[in-house]
Amino acid sequence: MYKSYFGFREKPFSKTPDPRFLFLSRVHDEALARLEFVVREREIAVLTGEIGCGKTTLSRALMDRLGDGYRFCYIVNPRLNAMEFLRTFARILNVEQPADAKDALIDQIHTAVYSSNQDGICPVLIVDEAQMITDGEVFDEIRLLTNFQLDDRNLLGVVIMGQPELRQMMSTSRFEPLRQRISLHYHLPPLALDEIMEYLDFRLEAAGGSSGLFTPDAVQRIHELTGGVPRKINTMATNALLVAFGSDAALIDSDVINEIKDELMI
Numbered sequence: 001m002y003k004s005y006f007g008f009r010e011k012p013f014s015k016t017p018d019p020r021f022l023f024l025s026r027v028h029d030e031a032l033a034r035l036e037f038v039v040r041e042r043e044i045a046v047l048t049g050e051i052g053c054g055k056t057t058l059s060r061a062l063m064d065r066l067g068d069g070y071r072f073c074y075i076v077n078p079r080l081n082a083m084e085f086l087r088t089f090a091r092i093l094n095v096e097q098p099a100d101a102k103d104a105l106i107d108q109i110h111t112a113v114y115s116s117n118q119d120g121i122c123p124v125l126i127v128d129e130a131q132m133i134t135d136g137e138v139f140d141e142i143r144l145l146t147n148f149q150l151d152d153r154n155l156l157g158v159v160i161m162g163q164p165e166l167r168q169m170m171s172t173s174r175f176e177p178l179r180q181r182i183s184l185h186y187h188l189p190p191l192a193l194d195e196i197m198e199y200l201d202f203r204l205e206a207a208g209g210s211s212g213l214f215t216p217d218a219v220q221r222i223h224e225l226t227g228g229v230p231r232k233i234n235t236m237a238t239n240a241l242l243v244a245f246g247s248d249a250a251l252i253d254s255d256v257i258n259e260i261k262d263e264l265m266i
Contacts, residue, residue, distance in 0.1 A: 005245045006245070008209045010207050011207065013203060013237045013241075015234055018057070019063075022061045023199045023203065023230075027188060031188060032058055032065070035047065035184070036065055038157065039157040043158075043181075044178075044183060045159045046167075046184065046185050046186070048162055048163065049163070049188030050188075051231070052229045052231025053188045055161045059074075066124075068121075070123075071116060071121050074126045075089065077132075078133045081135045082138050086109065087105065089109060095109070109145070113156055117150075122155070123155070125157070128161050129161070130160045131165045132162075136175075139178050142160070143181055146158060167187070193219070193223045196219050196222060199230065199233065200214050200233070203234075212251075215251055218254050218256065221254045221257040222257060236264060239264060240252045243259055243260055
């Protein structure tokens with residue numbers, strides 16, 4: 001539909017976490033650099049941000065940047081008890097039959113992690129949507145996994161990602177032992193007004209199109225309606241492209257944004 005009309009090779013505002021479309025704002029660039037440092041040091045990082053601010057996309061970019069020497073182990077639905085969490089991690093590490101007994105299961109995980117390191121590959125545990133964890137013992141197990149060490153280095157890195165309430169959860173005395181192990185706390189804010197134009201143009205060009213499609217008054221209106229949250233911006237921009245295509249418009253201005261704003265539940 002609108003792809004050929006605007007000269008795109010692909011959709012510029014897809015909701016999938018494709019690192020090719022990661023716009024490195026100042027804070028996203030800083031977050032990526034700090035995450036890379038922590039993972040290379042094989043420590044624990046906590047990354048928080050509102051829904052749709054780019055946490056998952058940032059983790060995929062981190063995976064691409066670090067390369068083949070790291071194996072990213074994603075747990076995307078952490079609403080598990082401690083044993084379920086450990087068994088899930090074991091399966092991701094290719095443990096064929098995770099043990100039912102906890103001590104045997106931990107031995108299996110340790111063997112798999114050690115074996116990966118012997119092969120020159122550092123496992124990186126990524127826990128997404130960590131604010132959904134209801135069993136506090138899961139956080140204890142994450143902390144204890146970082147006890148897998150050699151004399152000169154840890155054997156795995158950990159990135160815990162979640163919405164802002166994760167910060168509140170982890171601020172309690174219950175999680176003091178884990179907090180002492182965390183090397184990085186980073187919060188991703190929404191995009192500022194002056195970054196939204198750059199964000200839109202970046203994604204338009206990454207999709208094969210041209211910059212400048214959204215007028216300054218459209219960008220101002222997008223900022224007002226989305227609060228600068230990238231996922232909301234993507235939804236609004238996609239709908240704006242459809243309206244512009246349907247009306248043979250060459251540019252998207254605030255009138256187009258106002259036309260679609262009531263149709264979007266953002």
